[in-house]
Amino acid sequence: MMRALAIGGFLTAVLLFAAVEWAARREGSRIPSLADVCAFVMRYEVGPVPVGRIGLFGFWWWLGWHFLAR
Template identity: 65%
Template sequence: MSVSRMVVISGFAVALLLVAVLEGLARRPGSRIPTLGDVCAYVMQYEVGKLPVGRIGVLGFWWWVGWHFFAR
């Protein structure tokens, strides 16, 4: 395995760990940090006229994740 691949994998592992830590901090009683579910709900309610831009953005994000990590 090349060094650059290990650096990228390590970077994603660190990012995932930071998200998990942030979610843990958000779920403490009295925390002012929004949970990941709260952030997703806020983004998905965004609309321009009748066009659900937030939902399209979340769908596009999941498409990108699936394309880059699961399509081989």
């Protein structure tokens, strides 16, 4: 029962990601695509340090390591 709840919850989240991305790609949509959100986050800098870029690259590398190397 709890296992089905977890699977259902994660499936819902994945479907919501797909639905929001789909809505963002519709013509005239005010919702930015996930790529635009990431690009906006990566613009964040503290002085000369591209903190947003380093943070997002680090997160994505960690995600790959977590799922594909361990």
